[in-house]
Amino acid sequence: MSQIIDIFKEITSIPRCSKTHEPFINYMKELCEKLDYLCLVDEVNNILCKKNDSNAKLAFQSHYDIVCLSDNCVPVIVQNGDILSAQNSTLGSDNGIGCAYMIQLMHDNVDGEFLFTSDEEIGLIGANNLDLELNAPYMLNLDSEEEGGVCIGCAGGVDIFASNTNKKIVPNDENLDLYEVSISKLQGGHSGVDIDKNIPNGIKLIAKTIKEANAKLLDINGGERINSIPVNVKAIIASKEIPIASHENMVIEKIDTKSEHLNIFDDKIVDFLYDFENGMRSMNDELGVVQNSINLAIISTNPDEIKIELSARSMANDELANIKDETIQMLEEHNFTVTTDGKYPAWKPDINEFTSKVLEIYKEFNSEASLEAIHAGLECAIFKDKYSSIKVASIGPSIQFPHSKKEQVSIQSVENVFKVVKKIVEEIN
Incomplete structure (x- = not known):
């Protein structure tokens, strides 16, 4: 039995929510000093550990941030x-787990390039802005989540941010009740x-x-992360x-206050939330994965504005552009102002001498291991x-329900x- 689980438990005790860097960086600096590795850190908090005279053929890569559904x-x-849960x-x-694998290999004195990237869960920030040089001809990413799969392709994505300030105070002439x-x-x-697993989306259920x-919308807040189903x-x-619950977990309570005036958002906002085609859009039968999807992830309001965050994904860059453009057009037709960020490319499946050797x-x-692509x-x-x-x-162990409280390995x-x-x-390094 290896020490992987002990290492995983140790680093789990270190604060590693996205945007939290210093505790883990300090941990890795101390470890590198102990194990005689260089520890290089760039401006966006990526960490590269390697031997002084490294001649590594393999770079190992994992991100060290985790999804936190509550602050800190x-x-x-x-x-x-x-x-484990x-x-x-x-x-x-x-x-x-990927980080624990890499740390174990360092304890084993492996001559590799060990790259721990920052803030993957909030837009692949570390990887996008990497300022550390890799020299190895091969990279083994350890962020896959299905044992037996050798991942050789993945979806690209883009985050879409929309805001609407069409809010007005109107007389409560119809004597509407508050709920x-x-x-x-x-x-x-x-x-x-998980986008193809018919998991309920809390924002869509409320909109229904x-x-x-x-009804008229006065206030709405929900969703946890842009890459999580709310x-x-x-x-x-x-x-x-009287509103009717659209799910057994929904609670509807009448507010015992009558108001002569209501501060309401534009009805077109509710129309968008209700009509928007959320979730899986199409399948890729050749790869056996979802081809295109979009997730209505976060919604929030302040006294004057409503904001929405969505995450689109596709296995093809041109189709990702189409989903983005269609969504922007629909949002603008519903009086939203739209921006995009966090775009990353699709990784077109590539079979080569390295992927074949890994398989x-x-x-x-x-014996059932296979090449695959993931959405x-x-x-x-x-x-x-x-x-x-x-x-x-990319390989990794089977992880169930990542990014949720049900996550387990x-x-x-x-x-x-x-x-x-x-x-x-x-065999390779």
Whole structure:
């Protein structure tokens, strides 16, 4: 048995929410000094560890930030037999297990380039702005989430931000009642790999209740992360009829206050939320993955404005551009002002001598191992753009429900994949 799980538990105790860098950087600096590795840190908090006289053929890469559904969360690990989860939070196995693999290899004195990237979960910021030089011809990314899969392609993505200031005070001539409509404890999940699993979207459910009651929208806030399917949403609405819950987890409470005037948002906002085609748009039958999708992720209001955040993904860059353009047009038709950010390219599947060797090694341990592509953003696509000649593959253990409170990982799966990693090191590095 390796020390991977012990290392994972150790680094899980270090604050690693996105935008939190210093604690883990300090940990890695101390570790590198102890193990006689260089520790290089760039302006965006990426960390590269390597030997002084490195002649590495392999770069290993994981991101060290984790999704936190509450500010400054440090997961408390729960172990139940073979399964690791966390108390009322994400586990951080995405991508903490990959980091643990790399740290174990450093303890084993492997001559590799160990790249820990920052802020992947909020737009692949570290990878996009990397200012550290890699010299290895091959890269093994450790951020995949399905044992037996050798990932050789992934979706590209773009984040879409919209705002609408069409709010006005109107007399309550129809004597509308006020209601608080809230939903919580939905399953949640990753807006890429889980988008085809019919997981309820809290924003869409609230919008359905508002629209079908012909209600007016006064306030709405919900969603956790731009790359998560929203779990918690709350709205204040005004309605003549009693709203009907659109999900068993929805709570509707009448507010015992009558108002002579109502400060309401434009009805076209509700129309957009209700009509918008959220989720999977199409499948790629050849690759067996979702081809195109978009997730209505976050909604928030202040006294004068409503803001919406969406995340679009596609396995093809031209189709990603089409989804982006169509969504912008629809938002603008509903009186929103729109900007985009966080764009990253699709990683076109590429079979080469490295990916073939990784698959060959994997099959020694798992006869059903196969090449695959995933409908999620991996930093591999950015590294392929940055280093045109580098050959890249991605592997990892089976992680269930990443980015949600149900996130869990199998200890046996973690150990199984590390055996593959060690064999790759033996045969390639």
